[in-house]
Amino acid sequence: MAFRLAQNAVQRSSHCLLVGLNAPALAMVRTRRAGGTLSSSLTQPSTSQGKIRTSDDLPRIKTREMLYRMFIKGYYNRLHELQLYEKQLYGPMYTVGTGNFNAIALSSVELLEELLRKDEKFPSRGDMSLWTEYRDLRGIGYGPFTEEGEKWYKLRTVLNKRMLHPKDSVKYGDVVNKVVGDLIKRIYHLRQTSPTGDLVTNLSNELYRFSLEGISSILFETRIGCLQEEIPVETQDFIDSIARMFSYSMHVVMLPKWSRNLLPFYGRYISGWEGIFKFSRKLIDMKMEAIQKRVDTDQEVDGEYLTYLLSNTNMTISEVYGSVAELLLAGVDTTSNTMMWTMYLLSRDLAVQDILYQEVSRCIPEDNIPSAQDVHRMPYLKAVVKEALRLYPVVPMNGRLMVENDVIIGGHSFPKKTTFTMCHYAISQDEKTFPEPSKFKPERWIRDGRARPNPFGSIPFGFGVRGCVGRRIAELEMYLALSQIIKLFEIRPDPRVGEVKALNRTVLVADRQVNLHFLERTEEIAAL
Numbered sequence: 314m315a316f317r318l319a320q321n322a323v324q325r326s327s328h329c330l331l332v333g334l335n336a337p338a339l340a341m342v343r344t345r346r347a348g349g350t351l352s353s354s355l356t357q358p359s360t361s362q363g364k365i366r367t368s369d370d371l372p373r374i375k376t377r378e379m380l381y382r383m384f385i386k387g388y389y390n391r392l393h394e395l396q397l398y399e400k401q402l403y404g405p406m407y408t409v410g411t412g413n414f415n416a417i418a419l420s421s422v423e424l425l426e427e428l429l430r431k432d433e434k435f436p437s438r439g440d441m442s443l444w445t446e447y448r449d450l451r452g453i454g455y456g457p458f459t460e461e462g463e464k465w466y467k468l469r470t471v472l473n474k475r476m477l478h479p480k481d482s483v484k485y486g487d488v489v490n491k492v493v494g495d496l497i498k499r500i501y502h503l504r505q506t507s508p509t510g511d512l513v514t515n516l517s518n519e520l521y522r523f524s525l526e527g528i529s530s531i532l533f534e535t536r537i538g539c540l541q542e543e544i545p546v547e548t549q550d551f552i553d554s555i556a557r558m559f560s561y562s563m564h565v566v567m568l569p570k571w572s573r574n575l576l577p578f579y580g581r582y583i584s585g586w587e588g589i590f591k592f593s594r595k596l597i598d599m600k601m602e603a604i605q606k607r608v609d610t611d612q613e614v615d616g617e618y619l620t621y622l623l624s625n626t627n628m629t630i631s632e633v634y635g636s637v638a639e640l641l642l643a644g645v646d647t648t649s650n651t652m653m654w655t656m657y658l659l660s661r662d663l664a665v666q667d668i669l670y671q672e673v674s675r676c677i678p679e680d681n682i683p684s685a686q687d688v689h690r691m692p693y694l695k696a697v698v699k700e701a702l703r704l705y706p707v708v709p710m711n712g713r714l715m716v717e718n719d720v721i722i723g724g725h726s727f728p729k730k731t732t733f734t735m736c737h738y739a740i741s742q743d744e745k746t747f748p749e750p751s752k753f754k755p756e757r758w759i760r761d762g763r764a765r766p767n768p769f770g771s772i773p774f775g776f777g778v779r780g781c782v783g784r785r786i787a788e789l790e791m792y793l794a795l796s797q798i799i800k801l802f803e804i805r806p807d808p809r810v811g812e813v814k815a816l817n818r819t820v821l822v823a824d825r826q827v828n829l830h831f832l833e834r835t836e837e838i839a840a841l
């Protein structure tokens with residue numbers, strides 16, 4: 314139970330990617346130069362006095378220690394910082410092992426690369442029963458998060474189309490720009506009604522509304538009113554349902570099954586799912602009806618993502634419900650928090666903000682609105698978001714379960730069914746890969762002939778075939794919104810808020826409300 318507590322405390326993300334925890338260890342890993350080949354110690358099991366090294370040769374964090382750190386030292390909501398602490402204590406590879414469960418934590422770029430280059434054909438993140446239980450109960454299909462094996466592969470092949478290729482996302486430029494336009498209107502409105510005339514308070518909430526509206530307008534091909542002054546009742550119910558499902562996930566995984574009928578938490582968790590599916594179902598059914606009408610009257614069926622899923626694939630309606638819900642849940646707080654961290658970092662670095670402004674105004678003269686194609690001419694904008702994601706990888710930890718084969722990592726041999734925890738936060742803070750790691754330096758990512766960091770040093774969207782399916786959509790939303798905002802405003806921190814720290818909740822979120830001043834570029838900055 315003790316281990317279950319600790320394990321579950323980290324398995325609560327919308328991305329539900331966190332597998333295993335931490336543990337001590339000093340793996341004798343030889344480093345490799347970027348672009349070089351792996352040294353033989355990484356590909357062959359090493360031996361100590363003739364014995365092949367295994368997880369038994371790694372330092373192991375005991376349940377007692379883990380619980381002490383999590384709950385007494387208070388790392389339970391700062392698991393990303395715990396990665397740094399434990400890396401310092403034990404080195405880049407260590408075991409968390411209790412009872413039947415073993416997870417190998419990896420926190421160096423070399424080990425991460427070695428693991429991901431050995432990814433299996435159908436990579437797995439491990440147990441997703443927290444999300445599948447409700448669907449099994451209601452007969453709803455699984456989506457890309459929860460599906461596994463060959464079925465997952467087939468599903469991804471369908472879902473990747475019209476979403477993952479950079480040229481696919483360009484198609485959504487106009488849809489996203491309409492939502493960005495509403496965000497800008499809302500910023501103007503909030504500034505005007507603020508005491509100073511330029512302040513936007515609780516930015517995370519505003520960006521959450523923006524991301525939900527953005528992803529819904531792509532997935533449902535319908536606007537749901539998140540950016541209106543008065544959010545429609547059904548949309549508000551939907552937002553509350555998402556929040557309820559996430560906040561009670563914790564209770565569901567932590568408490569034993571027999572307590573479900575005695576305590577109110579499981580019921581609330583299930584009612585969260587009910588609300589999510591009720592809303593999604595309604596919008597999907599409406600689209601289905603509209604498509605049917607067009608087919609019945611011999612009209613051409615046009616539309617984007619949902620239309621494609623409903624009319625151009627062999628997916629059943631239940632599979633569409635399952636997949637759309639997962640895409641939606643995965644795409645909101647990841648994107649909104651990344652935007653929040655990016656704007657927070659920009660507000661504290663006027664020099665970077667100025668370079669970005671110069672780039673945007675050079676590419677988008679006068680009152681023009683940046684388009685999806687324009688973004689390709691803005692490398693600094695991309696570098697700013699990439700650097701924000703390095704400093705605040707909203708998914709700071711992720712898991713891989715090697716299902717099919719035994720594997721050798723860092724000279725240690727692990728049997729199949731071993732779970733690995735990839736400690737992305739610690740890896741992206743490593744000063745060997747990123748000199749002055751705590752500094753916000755977008756120029757690290759500019760291709761100007763200088764050596765660039767090892768690409769595995771920061772992979773905020775994951776890697777390979779199981780990597781984020783929504784990456785291009787998320788980037789498009791962030792680029793279009795940030796470029797418009799920076800073109801119109803200089804953003805400054807609210808001095809009353811002070812330094813904001815990250816908490817590891819559903820994803821990395823701010824530990825307090827973030828407020829920013831939005832100074833209109835023309836008159837207001839000149840007047841200062």
Ligand code: HEM
Pocket residue numbers: 328330438457458459469528639640641643644645647648651707708711772773774775776777778779780781782783784786787
């Ligand atoms: C800044 C925004 C985002 C970040 C940083 C992010 C990050 C990630 C990461 C790290 C993974 C796991 C990859 C792996 O295991 O290798 C993932 C998976 C996933 N993401 Fe995202 N994501 C973002 C936005 C989105 C959006 C907008 C959507 C939906 C359109 C989305 C849908 C998904 C789905 C469905 C998966 C599971 C894929 C699978 O298991 O096959 N994400 N994301």
